[in-house]
Amino acid sequence: MRNFHYMRAADIDQAIALRAQSAQPAETVFLAGGTMLLDLMKLDVMRPVQVIDIHRVGLDRIEVLDDGRVRIGAMVTNTELARHPHIVAHHPSLSQAILSGASTQLRNKATTAGNIMQRVRCGYFRDGVSPCNKREPGTGCSAIDGLNRNVHAVLGGSEHCIATHPSDMCVAMIAIGATLHVQGPNGKRDLPFEGFHLLPGDTPWKETALDDKELITHVTLDAPIPDGRSAYLKLRDRTSYQFSLASSAVIVAMDGKTIREARIALGGVSTRPWRSPDAEAVLRGQPVSEALLSKAAAAAMTGAKSYGQNGFKILLGQQAVMRNLSKLLGSPS
Structure with missing residues (x-):
């Protein structure tokens, strides 16, 4: 030490x-x-x-605001957030996402802001000796031609890094929509959740839009979609204490048999929590059918790139979306 x-x-x-x-x-x-x-x-x-x-410092409260939004203190534990009655009732995908991650003991200690700021689980990043641009800029990315089956991305990667973002919670949050409130020596500012986690690009060591001297104080979730239903689906090698191979957070609202609104986000396949406007556009305003859900699932993986061992994630990501949609909407005719 x-x-x-x-x-x-x-x-x-x-x-x-x-x-x-x-x-x-x-x-x-x-x-x-x-x-x-x-x-x-x-x-x-x-x-x-x-x-x-x-x-x-006192950042441990969950407040339900008059307009339906939820303000979550940075120090609220994962267990407290997942079990909060309002979250369970109005944002079940978030509750399910949190409960699918880690063990009870870890959820009792892990915090909301800590989950948002967590680092990648790439073995080359964590071994301390392999070339890794995220750990030592300019040394290379060992995963691209190495062992890249489990925690490496097919979406959002670059020649400098393909490590997946490990959070389940963040996948649900990006589907719901949220704002991060941060504070630093120059005062307070608000950041949209969707732009907070950065793509690796040429600077994989820059993981978020947070400045060095800033602290996340709260997260405010958007109000739930009227009459929306949501779920989180996590696919992994085993069902306990395992990071996602592919996951999806899906929110849908119906007008009769037509999909009025849809939110789709993916995890386990991307370098940051991944919202898919392409898949959402496919669904919006359309009647439910198996062909439609299949088209949306394919659209969710638009731009995916295999790096060898992780190529199966392209189809698995589609399955994560397809199965989640089918669960929420019933077996389409």
Whole structure:
């Protein structure tokens, strides 16, 4: 274990001030649940010089607003969010997504903002020695010609990185629609959830739109679609404690037998939580049929690229969408 300085913040302002005052803000991190940070510190992948504990800053409430939106504190645990009565009733895809990830013990510690900020599970990133542009810019991506079956993407990758974003929760959130509220030395700002996680492109080490000195304080979910129904489907090698090979969060609303509104997002196949406007456009305004659902599922994987071992994810991603739609809409005639 490498030496680091530990500090405990009493409130948000102090947490931000402590990081802003650091001589190495990029190497100063906030400690929330610690389920990812401590893991990567033990692997010697993350080497912070200063750790700021934010357990006592008060960001642990879930508020249902008058307009139907939900404001979630950054320190709300995954268990609290998944079990909240309003989330279960109005955003079941989010509850199901959270409960499909990790173990009960981890969900009891992991936080909302920590889940949003979690790092990739690529073995080459985590082994500390293999060439990895995300860990050491300019060294290359070992996964492209290496072992890339499980946690590597067919959507959103580049020649510099193909690691999948690991979160289940974020897939449901991008389907629902959300706004991130962040605070830093220069004040507060709001960021659309859909643009928060960045594609790897030429800079895979830049994973989010968050500045070094900023802290996520809240997430506000959009109001649910009127008369909408939703579900999360996760496909994996085994049903416990396994990251997704392909997953989908689907929200649909009907006018009679016609699909009035649709939201489709994918996980396990992409380098960031992946919303598919192409698939949504296929469904919107159309009567339900097996051919329509199949067309939408194919559209959801538009632009997918195989890197060898992970090529099966192109069809599996389509299945994740098709099966979820069929579950929500019934077996189409």
